[in-house]
């Protein structure tokens with residue numbers, strides 16, 4: 001699962017026993033050698049989908065980590081690129097990889113922007129937000145965008161109950177719930193709390209008009225449906 005440069009199992013366990021913020025601070029130097037960094041094929045397909053919907057001026061990557069989404073914005077947003085994350089360790093790695101980007105340390109549930117961006121993206125972070133936290137997250141992104149701005153992010157479609165992936169994700173979420181029942185602070189990371197319809201409804205409630213496009217280049221399930229979709233939430237002009 002991990003390359004030799006990645007974290008050991010012991011390091012991962014120590015990280016998961018701290019808070020989300022501290023866990024990522026510890027993981028940051030090795031994060032790019034884990035499968036948690038959004039892979040290049042997802043980033044490339046997202047760029048391909050968004051390129052025809054531009055041009056975008058300024059872009060922001062919410063929960064930027066070490067900068068996977070900053071690389072996307074650098075290809076789409078010639079007016080400047082901003083990354084926001086609450087882990088200082090992850091931001092330090094992002095700065096080293098993307099020296100031209102503006103990096104802001106902030107909690108994504110309280111984004112400190114208003115009417116500044118034409119494009120917002122987020123990758124691999126939605127599972128860190130409880131359903132009850134999504135309204136604050138989406139309201140902050142809505143506020144950060146200019147009228148007509150776009151908030152785009154890929155999201156996995158649920159694997160069928162008969163597939164091994166369903167049981168792996170269920171097992172992971174169950175382990176995290178047990179961990180969070182007995183250890184403080186919690187480490188919020190769940191795979192099954194972001195169903196497409198619920199996320200779409202929360203985006204609409206925040207004031208976005210929402211479209212979805214299947215990312216079939218990332219693979220299809222046995223029934224032919226895409227494994228991943230791109231959510232396209234537009235702030236009305």
Ligand SMILES: C[S@@+](CC[C@H](N)C(=O)[O-])C[C@H]1O[C@@H](n2cnc3c(N)ncnc32)[C@H](O)[C@@H]1O
Pocket residue numbers: 020021024036037038062063064065066067068069084085086087090106107108109122123124125128
């Ligand atoms: C799995 S990593 C994804 C990083 C990067 N977007 C990528 O796709 O490779 C999740 C990131 O979300 C950040 N994060 C989680 N909860 C956050 C919050 N409430 N506010 C800001 N950043 C948060 C973490 O610090 C971490 O860098």
